[in-house]
Amino acid sequence: MMRRIAIVGSGPAGFFLADALSKSGSVGVDLFERLTCPYGLVRYGVAPDHPATKEVMRIFDRVATRDNVRFYGGVNIGADITVADLCDVYEIVVIATGADSGRLAQFPGAEVRPDNVTAFDLMRAVNGHPNAAGLRLPNDVRSVAIIGAGNVAIDVARVLCREPERLRKWNTATGFLNWLEQQKIRWVDILCRCAPEGARFAPAMYDELVRVSSERNGTLVRFRYNTVPSAYDRRTLSIRTAHGIDSFIPADLVIHAIGQRAGAIPGLPVDAVSGAVQHREGWVVGDDSVFVQGWAAGALGTAIPDCRVAAKRVAPEILARLDRGTGILCGFDTAAILNRIGRVPINWEDWSRADAVGQRADRNLGTVR
Structure with a gap:
């Protein structure tokens, strides 16, 4: 036996x-x-x-x-x-x-809600995980901020920059595709608390993101190094650089890609x-x-x-x-x-x-x- x-x-x-x-x-x-x-x-x-x-x-x-x-x-x-x-x-x-579950960065306004989600939950929705059926995302999204400097952050940015019809051929979940088709994403900001040399994403991932973003009507992807979020309210994300300089960026959707x-x-x-x-x-x-x-x-x-x-x-x-x-x-x-x-x-x-x-x-x- x-x-x-x-x-x-x-x-x-x-x-x-x-x-x-x-x-x-x-x-x-x-x-x-x-x-x-x-x-x-x-x-x-x-x-x-x-x-x-x-x-x-x-x-x-x-x-x-x-x-x-x-x-x-x-x-x-x-x-x-x-x-x-x-x-x-x-x-x-x-x-x-x-x-x-995914991890949320800690700053005022970072609680889970439709305009504030984790990359973990978003990728589950993209792939049709049964537990992701209840994920709600905001409408009228033109600007997205992604917090994180790893491959997952790049994956999320690339998927958001893809033409929905291209994603459809890869068996992407219908619910997510329906949402993406209704958005007019023009800016994707990737916030990295580290300097460029400390980023953990692969160079090939970066190159692919640049190529894909240029294909979708020129969606602009901006990397903001040495930058962290400090507050979020009314579709505006407050950010601070390592030198203590404060500013604001539009963010209709904030995605936390800082781990699980x-x-x-x-x-x-x-x-x-x-x-x-x-x-x-x-x-x-x-x-x-x-x-x-x-x-x-x-x-x-x-x-x-x-x-x-x-x-x-x-x-x-x-x-x-x-x-x-x-x-x-x-x-x-x-x-x-x-x-x-x-x-x-x-x-x-x-x-x-x-x-x-x-x-x-x-x-x-x-x-x-």
């Missing part, structure tokens, strides 16, 4: 670790996902006009179809099933969940500020059968390729810990989950059939997923 490891989260951190752990064939891996759709950040956080980045999903597809890997979608760990429940039937449980907060899992100790699970070298404080990986462990700036490197690094340690165990715990099967939560989880075959229908519809519309 095969010993099994549970991984909570089917984004890049979870899938790359499932790949590394299951390759030997001697250990089974069960992936638990809160949503009915897998892939996490890759599906809902990557800008739709970068489809090549999303090609990593094909790797995840191959992992999920291995004989020793099972997928349970639509199961909310912490609500439907607790971490303690998992520990009863798995010798090792890995928490590889991602972020569940990890999603908390009930029953685990978390840091109050970052939301990351408290751990020592990956093992949860007070429970050495639970390991945390990726954003859940506080690696909030981790890029998709970094998740693969990290998985290869930690998989041998997790397998060694499993070998030192004395039990043979075989995890949950579909019937056991049904008995606990009152519904059948989504397996990989279910998801694959639904996804195939969606992809056929995309091809008929001439869009790329």
